[in-house]
Amino acid sequence: MTARSALVEGEEEEFRFLRAKKFMEVKIVERGENEVKFVLSGVKVRFANALRRAMIAEVPKLAIDEVNIHENTSLLYDEQLALRLALIPLKTDLGAYSADDVFFLNLEAVSPERAGYTMVYSKELISSDPKVEAAFENIPIVKLISTEKEIGIIKSIARQKISLEAIARLGKGKEHAKWQPVTACSYKDTQGEEEHKNALLVTVEGDGSLPVDEIVEEAARIMREKCESVVEELTSS
Amino acid sequence: MIPVRCYTCGKVISDVWEEYRERIKHEEPGKVLDGLGINRYCCRRILLTHAELIDEIAPYG
Numbered sequence: 001m002t003a004r005s006a007l008v009e010g011e012e013e014e015f016r017f018l019r020a021k022k023f024m025e026v027k028i029v030e031r032g033e034n035e036v037k038f039v040l041s042g043v044k045v046r047f048a049n050a051l052r053r054a055m056i057a058e059v060p061k062l063a064i065d066e067v068n069i070h071e072n073t074s075l076l077y078d079e080q081l082a083l084r085l086a087l088i089p090l091k092t093d094l095g096a097y098s099a100d101d102v103f104f105l106n107l108e109a110v111s112p113e114r115a116g117y118t119m120v121y122s123k124e125l126i127s128s129d130p131k132v133e134a135a136f137e138n139i140p141i142v143k144l145i146s147t148e149k150e151i152g153i154i155k156s157i158a159r160q161k162i163s164l165e166a167i168a169r170l171g172k173g174k175e176h177a178k179w180q181p182v183t184a185c186s187y188k189d190t191q192g193e194e195e196h197k198n199a200l201l202v203t204v205e206g207d208g209s210l211p212v213d214e215i216v217e218e219a220a221r222i223m224r225e226k227c228e229s230v231v232e233e234l235t236s237s
Numbered sequence: 238m239i240p241v242r243c244y245t246c247g248k249v250i251s252d253v254w255e256e257y258r259e260r261i262k263h264e265e266p267g268k269v270l271d272g273l274g275i276n277r278y279c280c281r282r283i284l285l286t287h288a289e290l291i292d293e294i295a296p297y298g
Contacts, residue, residue, distance in 0.1 A: 075295065076238065087241040088241065119255075135249075136249050136252040137252070138252040139251045140238060140251055140254065143291050147295060147296060183243075183246045184248070184277065205248070
């Protein structure tokens with residue numbers, strides 16, 4: 001064996017040590033429709049926290065940001081209606097949209113002709129882009145009620161109506177929770193469990209607007225971009 | 238009206254409200270919530286304690 005090949009071998013060993021001891025390892029434990037659990041090992045808590053915070057505050061998604069109300073004779077105030085609309089998760093295709101894209105969603109509903117009610121659901125929103133739709137169909141937005149009123153011998157029906165145009169935009173969780181793509185997003189120490197010593201169990205639950213895998217990937221990408229911009233700033237000056 | 242999401246964690250809970258309300262007529266609320274995938278206590282309390290008042294206000298609207 002020459003001196004040179006011994007050196008290469010030594011380097012390889014060190015590299016293997018680095019991989020085994022210092023590099024991160026990800027093992028998926030559980031995967032549901034809207035939830036993923038994975039064990040992160042080989043990283044410090046601060047790294048997992050940075051990833052968690054990136055998922056909560058930095059990953060963009062669509063949400064209704066502005067509502068033009070043409071008519072609202074329902075029992076909810078305009079602002080209550082707007083708040084409920086904003087909280088509806090909208091399916092977001094991150095690759096396809098740019099930061100200042102806007103989407104219009106129209107909603108029109110009337111209570112019945114006779115005494116009774118109509119429940120207005122999230123699926124009734126008519127979107128300008130067929131891909132932008134409510135992630136959950138059956139979110140009740142408002143109940144429109146027709147009431148019978150009797151004045152002397154005259155019976156009349158008071159009907160309720162809503163007619164509005166909602167504008168959806170991309171935003172980030174750091175600005176408003178309606179733009180937060182995750183609900184429960186946390187990590188915990190798995191010290192007690194012999195199998196994963198010195199590892200963290202990360203739980204990510206999405207709100208339905210983005211697939212969970214995409215949220216984790218995008219958060220990691222954002223972290224990398226931030227780190228790269230630091231290097232760029234340092235090398236350019 | 239039922240809140241769209243859980244106040245605490247942000248999970249959408251309103252889409253199961255109507256099913257929950259029907260099922261608790263002959264089933265145990267806790268078991269119904271388990272079946273609907275409402276697992277955390279922050280979300281469970283919203284459905285468990287919600288009082289639907291909109292019908293009571295309707296005559297005065």
